[in-house]
Amino acid sequence: MTSFDTERQTAERLADIAASDPTDGAVLAAAVAAVRLAGRTMLDAFSERTRTPDDLGSLVRAIHANDDASLAIARRLLERSLPTAGWVDDELEGGVLPPGDWWIFDAVEGNVNHVHGLSEWGISATLVRDGAPHLTVVYEPVADRLYTAVRGSGVAALNGEPLRPSTKTELKAAIVTTGQARPGESAETYRRIGASVTAMLNSALVVRMTVPATFQLGLVAGGQTDAFWQHSDVRSGLAAGALLVSEAGGSVTDLQGRPWSFASNDFLASAPGIQREALAVLGEVA
Incomplete structure (x- = not known):
């Protein structure tokens, strides 16, 4: 065998x-x-x-x-x-x-x-x-x-070790990430992605853009990066990472600051200390 x-x-x-x-x-x-x-x-x-x-x-x-x-x-x-x-x-x-x-x-x-x-x-x-x-x-x-x-466990783990988000309180010190959720998004979604990246380039320390989303959310949960946002409602790319971040003690909302759910049109997961500032920057993208 x-x-x-x-x-x-x-x-x-x-x-x-x-x-x-x-x-x-x-x-x-x-x-x-x-x-x-x-x-x-x-x-x-x-x-x-x-x-x-x-x-x-x-x-x-x-x-x-x-x-x-x-x-x-x-x-x-x-x-x-x-x-x-x-x-x-x-x-x-x-x-x-x-x-x-x-x-x-x-x-x-x-x-x-x-x-x-x-x-x-x-x-x-x-x-x-x-x-x-x-x-x-x-x-x-x-x-x-x-x-x-x-x-509800209050624990997200990587190879059995508990994860915790970063303790940063300034967006200008943060590594932030976004990514394309799927091919063939609307022109309006692509415009928002581009505008949000530009806004973050002017506000954060480093902006990354890559896939898959769940990998990026694992890094937010573990504190290696500080925020991930996406103009998307694709469930498979957000469900796992949203749970990892929230159980690790991070913040998970939509881009208006409301609690994220599968009914949300967009998404932000972040270290608690930079959530408000990240929302303010991303909220400028109409």
């Missing part, structure tokens, strides 16, 4: 335990096993020597092949662990989910990076309960970084 077979059997056993007694701890353990197994599969298919496909059609086919390979591993395990939960099929969708339990699974978050031989990609699974992220697992296979959080 290979080590992969052993890991798969463990994941199946944990899924069955969760199905028979769906406590947060059991479901989280099952999700960790499923996400790790999918991540191992995608790591086997990854090479930093990979170069960009020749055309858009080849790129899209490679992305879909990655999604299919990851889904084939993780979906049945996650559904087995919590048979009553629904499944969000389109990872680029936004908006409110119906009541009950739903899995938001990003089969290869940062898939475009994987296809291009860049290391910033991962697997995420977030259980949404009655409209709010309830527990999440994010795995970055190249760096072997595993983020976890459960709503």
Whole structure:
């Protein structure tokens, strides 16, 4: 028996335990096993020597092949662990989910990076309960970084160690980040992204723009960076990171300062000490 077979059997056993007694701890353990197994599969298919496909059609086919390979591993395990939960099929969708339990699974978050031989990609699974992220697992296979959080616990962790946001109180000392949520956004959304980047360039220490969003939100939760904003409602890019930041003790709102939810049109996660100033700067973008 290979080590992969052993890991798969463990994941199946944990899924069955969760199905028979769906406590947060059991479901989280099952999700960790499923996400790790999918991540191992995608790591086997990854090479930093990979170069960009020749055309858009080849790129899209490679992305879909990655999604299919990851889904084939993780979906049945996650559904087995919590048979009553629904499944969000389109990872680029936004908006409110119906009541009950739903899995938001990003089969290869940062898939475009994987296809291009860049290391910033991962697997995420977030259980949404009655409209709010309830527990999440994010795995970055190249760096072997595993983020976890459960709503109401007051703990978000990286490889088992608690995360805390930065204690900065000045935006001029802050590293801030944004990114494009999906291809094909509206011209108005692109205008707002550009205007917000310009506004932050005039106010923050350093402005970064990259994907995937969840990776950037993990850095905010852990205090390596200080804020992330996005003009987007894409659930799969925000659900996991919003829970990580909030449970770590950070601030999560929309760009008007209201509590963020899946009904929000935009998003800001930040260290508490710079939230008000970041909102003021981003609020200037009409």
